[in-house]
Amino acid sequence: xxxxxxxxxxxxxxxxxxxxxxxxxxxxxxxxxxxxxxxxxxxxxxxxxxxxxxxxxxxxxxxxxxxxxxxxxxxxxxxxxxxxxxxxxxxxxxxxxxxxxxxxxxxxxxxxxxxxxxxxxxxxxxxxxxxxxxxxxxxxxxxxxxxxxxxxxxxxxxxxxxxxxxxxxxxxxxxxxxxxxxxxxxxxxxxxxxxxxxxxxxxxxxxxxxxxxxxxxxxxxxxxxxxxxxxxxxxxxxxxxxxxxxxxxxxxxxxxxxxxxxxxxxxxxxxxxxxxxxxxxxxxxxxxxxxxxxxxxxxxxxxxxxxxxxxxxxxxxxxxxxxxxxxxxxxxxxxxxxxxxxxxxxxxxxxxxxxxxxxxxxxxxxxxxx
Ligand code: ADP
Ligand code: MG
Numbered sequence: 351x352x353x354x355x356x357x358x359x360x361x362x363x364x365x366x367x368x369x370x371x372x373x374x375x376x377x378x379x380x381x382x383x384x385x386x387x388x389x390x391x392x393x394x395x396x397x398x399x400x401x402x403x404x405x406x407x408x409x410x411x412x413x414x415x416x417x418x419x420x421x422x423x424x425x426x427x428x429x430x431x432x433x434x435x436x437x438x439x440x441x442x443x444x445x446x447x448x449x450x451x452x453x454x455x456x457x458x459x460x461x462x463x464x465x466x467x468x469x470x471x472x473x474x475x476x477x478x479x480x481x482x483x484x485x486x487x488x489x490x491x492x493x494x495x496x497x498x499x500x501x502x503x504x505x506x507x508x509x510x511x512x513x514x515x516x517x518x519x520x521x522x523x524x525x526x527x528x529x530x531x532x533x534x535x536x537x538x539x540x541x542x543x544x545x546x547x548x549x550x551x552x553x554x555x556x557x558x559x560x561x562x563x564x565x566x567x568x569x570x571x572x573x574x575x576x577x578x579x580x581x582x583x584x585x586x587x588x589x590x591x592x593x594x595x596x597x598x599x600x601x602x603x604x605x606x607x608x609x610x611x612x613x614x615x616x617x618x619x620x621x622x623x624x625x626x627x628x629x630x631x632x633x634x635x636x637x638x639x640x641x642x643x644x645x646x647x648x649x650x651x652x653x654x655x656x657x658x659x660x661x662x663x664x665x666x667x668x669x670x671x672x673x674x675x676x677x678x679x680x681x682x683x684x685x686x687x688x689x690x691x692x693x694x695x696x697x698x699x700x701x702x703x704x705x706x707x708x709x710x711x712x713x714x715x716x717x718x719x720x
Contacts, residue, residue, distance in 0.1 A: 413627065414535050415464035415612060416525065426532055428469075428525035430461035436516035443567075444560045444575075447486055449588045450519065451493025457614065458523035459501045460592035460667045464612040465534070467527035468597075471506045472498070475520045477513035490519070501594060531606060533671070538609040538628035542672040542693040545607075547596050547686055549640040550617055551656055554663025555648045556580070556587030562652075582644050590667040596686060603680040607671035618661040619714035620670045622700060628672075631698040632712070634691030637705055661702070662715045 385393060394412065403411050409426060410418035416430035434440055434454050442450075455472055462469040474494060478487060498505055503523070563575035577584055593612075600607070609628055611620045617639065621632045636657045649656040660666075672693055673681060681687050691703075700712040 410534065415461040415610075416467070416523075418465070418527075418532060421526065424528060426467075426527050426529055428462050428465050428467040428527055429522065430458050430525075431520060431522045432457050432461070433518065433520040435518050441560075441564065442517070443564050445588060447489040448493035448496070451490040451495075452497045453493075453588070453590055454519045454521045455494055455497035455501065455503070455523075456590050456592050457667060458521045459497070459503065459594065460590075460612045460614070462523050462525035463592050463594050463597060464610050464669060465525070465527055466531050466597065466600075466607070466610060467525040468594075469501060469503045469523045469525040469592075471504050471524040473506060473522045473524075474508040475510070475522075476508070477511040477518040479513045479515050479517070481515075482517065501592065533607050533610040534627070535609050535611050535623050536627040536629075537607075538624050538630050538632075538672040538693045539674075540630055540693055540695045541675055542608050543675060543678060543681065543689050544621070544632060544634060544670070544672055544691040544693060545681055545687050545689050546613070546617065546640060546668055546670050547593050547688075548666070548668040549642040549645065550613065550666050550668060551641050551649065551659035551663050552583045552586035552645045553590060553665035553667075554587075554616075554659045555645050555652070555654070555656075556583035556585070557665070558652050558654070559583060559648060560587060580644070580648065582642060583648060587665065590665060592667060593669050596669050599684070599686055603677075603684070605673055605677045605680050607673050610669060610671035613666045613668045613670050614664055616660075616662040616664040616714065617670065618702075618712050619664070621712055622714050624670070624672065625696075625700050628693075629696050631694035631696050632691060632700045633694055633698070633703060634701075634712075635703045638688060638690040640688040640690075657702075661712075 388396060398412050401411070407420040408417070409420055416428040419427040419429065421427040432454070434450070434457075436442060440450055440453075454474070458472065459469040472494075476487070476490070494505065497503075559577065559580050560575075563577065566573055567575060609624050611623055613620050617634075621634065624630070625632050639657055639660050641656045641660055645659065646656040649659050678689075681689060701709040702712055704710055
């Protein structure tokens with residue numbers, strides 16, 4: 351027997367019956383686990399923990415900023431992928447397509463940098479609906495091209511699909527690192543110093559400003575967005591940069607971090623990754639967390655605590671790393687780096703030391719997509 355689908359394509363009857371299929375769905379329903387109860391990392395873990403690495407060339411699989419693959423005697427290849435979905439990661443009401451293209455590349459370069467590597471190639475996959483004209487996608491690609499030029503990477507492939515409504519862009523970055531220089535999340539040791547680059551919380555508070563102005567605009571399209579004086583935090587949200595420059599500073603200083611991660615989900619979440627994977631505790635001082643003055647004043651305008659924005663906001667794409675105590679003199683006073691705390695034994699737990707010297711347990715609240 352042959353089916354006739356609406357689009358007139360002839361095809362063979364599937365080998366399973368719909369009855370069997372619906373039974374399977376019902377069974378699955380009985381063991382239903384809500385994704386929201388798992389969180390991002392619990393979900394990744396439950397989906398992938400049973401997978402083994404079968405090839406010797408797969409040096410390090412899931413669990414760091416990039417996968418590490420054997421390349422030659424001296425170097426590893428690094429691979430990292432990130433996906434950006436309209437309505438989840440960006441809103442085209444305030445995210446210009448050129449910026450979106452730039453950001454999609456930058457966030458992947460950032461993951462390669464977090465392994466102390468150098469990104470060399472990217473592939474770009476997009477799904478687009480026909481609500482976008484060619485010119486819009488050319489804008490997106492002009493941002494991708496600018497990022498390729500700024501980060502010195504080559505676009506070497508990708509995939510293109512239609513989508514029913516939203517825009518999706520997924521970038522894979524491929525990089526290289528000397529075997530002796532690769533830095534994982536799992537190398538932190540008790541007594542190491544915890545260092546963060548740049549300042550934190552700006553991207554999150556920039557997003558709050560953009561969201562507020564979007565709401566005002568939707569209510570009254572005659573009112574133009576009021577972004578006066580907010581350039582820095584808007585830029586932190588719309589045009590983040592991978593901290594490739596920090597790699598150079600570290601080489602100049604002669605410092606190789608013991609562990610490293612980029613701050614994509616908020617400082618708290620990243621500290622807990624380092625703690626879990628290095629089997630150590632962390633202790634950071636809230637007064638030491640670098641926060642730009644515009645981030646602070648704007649957070650306060652929104653009735654938000656600036657430190658909470660830095661801990662849980664995310665998307666700053668700064669680097670968080672640990673260094674040996676013996677590197678203290680090299681890092682101290684560096685304008686690009688701030689020592690925010692130190693690594694402890696695992697049994698001492700993960701704590702923020704607040705302004706009253708009280709310990710507040712660190713919890714990750716960065717990611718709530720489901
Ligand atoms: P980052 O924030 O540095 O981009 P993620 O938190 O997205 O890293 O991912 C953590 C780890 O889980 C990475 O090694 C990533 O490759 C892996 N990962 C994420 N999603 C999946 C998935 N759906 N299947 C397999 N591995 C995944
Ligand atoms: Mg990362």
